[in-house]
Amino acid sequence: MTARAAPPKTRDWSLRSRAVRAILYQVLALGLIALGVWFLAHNTLENMRVRGIQSGFDFLTGPAGFDIGELLIPYESVDPYWKAFLVGVLNTLRVAIVGIVLTTLLGTLIGVGRFSNNAIVRGLCYGYVELFRNVPVLLQLLVWYLVLTEMLPNPDEPMNLGGLVFLSKGGLSYPVPVWGTGQALAALGLVAGAVLSWLWARKARTLFEATGQVRPVLLPSIGLLIGGTLVGWLAGGAPMEWNLPKAGDVAVEGGSSLTPEFISVLLGLTFYTAAFVAEVVRAGIASVPRGQSEASGALGLGKGQQMRLVVLPQALRVIIPPMTNQYLNLTKNSSLAVAIGYPDVVSISNTAINQTGRAVECIALIMLVYLTTSLTTSGIMNWYNTRSAIKER
Structure with a gap:
């Protein structure tokens, strides 16, 4: 007598199914949240319209009309x-x-x-x-700001370290290389050195976990970082040009x-x-x-x-x-x-x-x-x- 195959399982899509009820409750919850967000947004926009207050993000394309003191990208007041x-x-x-x-x-x-x-x-x-x-962190920010703007010398008489680094109420000025092909290759070499350092550290850890043998990590990693940077710098022609800061009559000029x-x-x-x-x-x-x-x-x-x-x-x-x-x-x-x-x-x-x-x-x-x-x-x-x-x- 042959065994009869078990009938295929069918999913119960009725409300008696716990899985179906769970999905339904989540859909209802998301619907209520979406409805609440829509109501708040609609009510806010309607009240602003009644009071004659403009709304929308169209202002983002208009000229800003103000300067910004610290820039990581080019910016002028006429920009949007x-x-x-x-x-x-x-x-x-x-x-x-x-x-x-x-x-x-x-x-x-x-x-x-x-x-x-x-x-x-x-x-x-x-x-x-x-x-x-x-x-409190706000108090610490204020203390540091007062220290840097009140206790340091004026920008026309800055503190200096070897004539290369200057510190005053105007901030900290330091030399930077003049960017070119050599500097770009040196940066790529630094990245390559960082990758090799990570691989070395990972290999050393794997060896330690497998055999208990300890390999140095810190000094080889530093050597790889310096070596990668040096190789890239030499490959780029070993550029030596630097933008050095110098004390001016009013403030420190040059450098970064x-x-x-x-x-x-x-x-x-x-x-x-x-x-x-x-x-x-x-x-x-x-x-x-x-x-x-x-x-x-x-x-x-x-x-x-x-x-x-x-x-x-x-x-x-x-x-x-x-x-x-x-x-x-x-x-x-x-x-x-x-x-x-x-x-x-x-x-x-x-x-x-x-x-x-x-x-x-x-x-x-x-x-x-x-x-x-x-x-x-x-x-x-x-x-x-x-x-x-x-x-x-």
């Missing part, structure tokens, strides 16, 4: 508003990206320093955390410079956020069982190797999620730069509102910028968190 907003967005990203890098380095050093065998180092790291995380506003925002956000990052790193390291350090020490690894090769990789699963929050906080706190006159996207939007009266549109653009940057940061960190997760065998 959308380009002024682009300048503000780039200035915001400039602070956020540089701040995230410096915050990560400083916060990690402070967090690791909390476990130092030296009592003075531990005390200094503890004092740093308690000082900077308990002072960082304004007091940018330096104040960068220092304030970096020192403030690094205090929280240090606590995140400390908590992550503390979550690793002490037996891991003892076992790695028994294998002959030094204190630095234990921290770099054993403890920190395991602590990353605890560190990365709250670290993402700190990156987001730093990016959003950059909006406080408007208090000291740094021309970020919020400052540009305030000027546009005063000139055009398009408050709703400008605020919507600000929200879009910060929403996009936050989601992008979260996506990158979630991807890194997935790659750094410990894989069970």
Whole structure:
């Protein structure tokens, strides 16, 4: 007697199915949210129309009519508003990206320093955390700005370091190479060196996990970065031309410079956020069982190797999620730069509102910028968190 084949399963599309009800509830929820958004937008536009207030984003194509102090791209007052907003967005990203890098380095050093065998180092790291995380970030921005604009010498009598770097109330001036083919090839060499450094570090880690053999990483990585840059520079003809700053009768001329506003925002956000990052790193390291350090020490690894090769990789699963929050906080706190006159996207939007009266549109653009940057940061960190997760065998 042959076994009868089981009848094919059919999906139950009635309301008695839990899956169908779940889909229906989600569709209804999305519909209600869309209806609420439409109602608010329609009501706002109608009230603005009744009161004779213009609306729409057509103002973005009109001339801005104002100058901007800090530029990463060419801009003039006759350019349209959308380009002024682009300048503000780039200035915001400039602070956020540089701040995230410096915050990560400083916060990690402070967090690791909390476990130092030296009592003075531990005390200094503890004092740093308690000082900077308990002072409001806006107050820190104002303090840095007052220090840079009140205590430094006037631009006509700047402090200098070897006649190459100048510091005054006008900002920090430093030499930059005159851009050409040689500099472009040197930059490509630096990128190539960074890629090779990453590959070397990955190979060294794979070898350590497989055999326990430790290979140096820091010095070879530095050598690859310098070597790649040097090869590119030589391939481009070894150019030696530099744009050097020099003290003038009124201000420092030539070279490149960082304004007091940018330096104040960068220092304030970096020192403030690094205090929280240090606590995140400390908590992550503390979550690793002490037996891991003892076992790695028994294998002959030094204190630095234990921290770099054993403890920190395991602590990353605890560190990365709250670290993402700190990156987001730093990016959003950059909006406080408007208090000291740094021309970020919020400052540009305030000027546009005063000139055009398009408050709703400008605020919507600000929200879009910060929403996009936050989601992008979260996506990158979630991807890194997935790659750094410990894989069970």
